Amino acid sequence: MQQGLYIVLISIHGLIRGDRLELGRDADTGGQTRYVVELARQLAAHPRVAQVDLVTRLINDPKVSADYAQPIEPIADRARIVRLPCGPRRYLRKEVLWPYLDVFADELLRHLRQSGRMPDVIHSHYADAGYVGCRVAGWLGVPLVHTGHSLGRVKRQRLLDQGSKPDVIEEQFHFTTRIEAEEQTLASASLIIASTHQEVEEQYSLYDHYNPERMMVIPPGLDTERFYPAAVSSDLPILKELRRFLVEPEKPFIFCLSRPVPRKNVAALVKVYGTDPMLQERANLVLVLGNRTDISKMEASPRQVFTELFSLVDRYDLYGKVAYPKTHTSDEVPDLYRLAAQQRGVFINPALTEPFGLTLIEASACGLPILATADGGPKEIIRNCQNGLLFDALDPEAIRTALHQAFASDTQWQEWSNNGLKGVQQHYSWHSHVEAYLKAISQLAEKSVLPALSVQRQPAPYRRNATPTNRNRLLTLERLLVSDIDNTLIGDRSALERLLEVLQHRLELGFGVATGRHLEITLDVLNEWGVPLPDVLITSVGSEIHYGPHLVPDTSWSQHISYRWEPQRVRDILANVPGLTLQPKDNQRSHKISYTVDIEVLPSITPVLRLLRQQKLHCRSIFSHNQFLDILPLRASKGDALRYLALKWGYPLQKLLVAGDSGNDEQMLTGNTLAVVVGNHSPELDKLRDVPQIYFAEGHYAQGILEAIDYYGF
Known part of the structure; x- marks a missing residue:
């Protein structure tokens, strides 16, 4: 096995590839895509790291590059982009990906099984990846690290402050789903990495699961081999493009680079510039807002931004003073910063919210002073670098005042430029970022502490004599024993102790239970008999699956069996059937309705079935x-759950040994699995004696299972 850390980064939405990133193409191709690619590369270059997988969505769509349909893309010696199926093959905006994320989680699990190594840490980026990360990390029992990049509660409040209607933004952005995913991720993550202290103290504090003790500030790093101060050639293609728009292209630039989304608040900047003749006389306004071909074919959000932009340029007659090129490449971005600095301009970020603001340190690294919204990352960047001003993005006069101050003094401009260069080197290097990052996750990997996933109510902590493990071994085991509990696993204490000793010493052999009991009672029974917590628990007659050591529920299984499941209709229809009584509330589950039958009143259940x-x-x-x-539900049973388990975790059915004693286990025992019927079995199983791959043991209870392990060479 490779020495060093195996780190899995998850960043699902947008367009991610190793180079020529399409930054600004749309609302989903912002600084996060560049950050995760650079993070993967920088981590992989460190000697303590063996492998980095950046896992994202596979997109096979003629409207985007074929690069995004490549399952594996190496991006460094020990780093690669791994693309997994997630919903339709076409490119989708992040807000409509939610229904497909459970499938993505299963695909990630399959990839990890094929890789043959348990990750030391899973690091999710943004809410959608957090949804996936807290499930997969919970199933495996590995630490989850999360970076939000932007937060739903903050974004929603900013849009409401701007006058947006709650129902409109809910329909567009699905904030309810996003915020719930963020809450679950905050509850599940061992570590939250934030870019700024303001993000921790003011933004994350809005959440119910806010816990600053599990949060750490590590500012993103910057590639100083791309972003540095230098003279710019006068024949740059992008400069020629800008000259198509500008009558006096030699004037200083008010330079804004962002995605074309309303949150970036570019319209407010144009209104300020359009109503200020002094600014128009002093500088040109250069807006680089991604790439576009035909705005009528864009999605609603960027189409709205460009439509308003064109309208404002026309309203204020800004032709010749405002440049808004249709296309640019990521390689041209550093030259744009350098060109703006060369003409003694200023970079401005008027966004309503800005968790960090990577463009601000890029501009600073090229010697360009910055003006930015007094929110999130910009506050700490300017505090660290002392190279510009903050303003209230909701106040046009504040934006205007900042712009006037930026051009008030050549001495001040030069001081800001010099300060920015020094500040970036001191505070925003990849070296310091990676060192702090690896120190934090190395400690997590050693502890392997994962908070309980807050997807549903968790049972009381499992009490047992054996020392618990924090990792779920299912990813690396070679074979799996799954046993019914009553009259199969338990019944003979000495035989059970011998079986547990075998399981303890055969590290390649995993252990699971499949029972009609619900989870809480199952744990009580196992604890009473001294059985260590299994790797997997199939409970409530196969309607629930949980994974140790943190008893994380398999939500994909719950969704699968929910197909056409109408529990209230079942209860209503059977409410007046004589001889049927609902069992106590503790016996009822979301996918199991349990009755007691009075056979004197209802001697046969056939009428109920009809x-x-x-x-x-x-x-x-x-x-x-x-x-x-x-x-x-029709899809739920112990046998179906067992086969789902085998498929999900990559076990051939011949690598499963199944043990049972009664007719309730029949579906689980038949098929391509190896099976054993213990000696004390119920008569209804005698009909299976001639079925291949079902061994009828002479030993009773756990002794019968031991007998089968030897019989099959398991």
């Missing part, structure tokens, strides 16, 4: 012990 079929209900019934009736 009634459910006649009502076209998509469910199955399990009658046991001649008195209990469970109604489940």
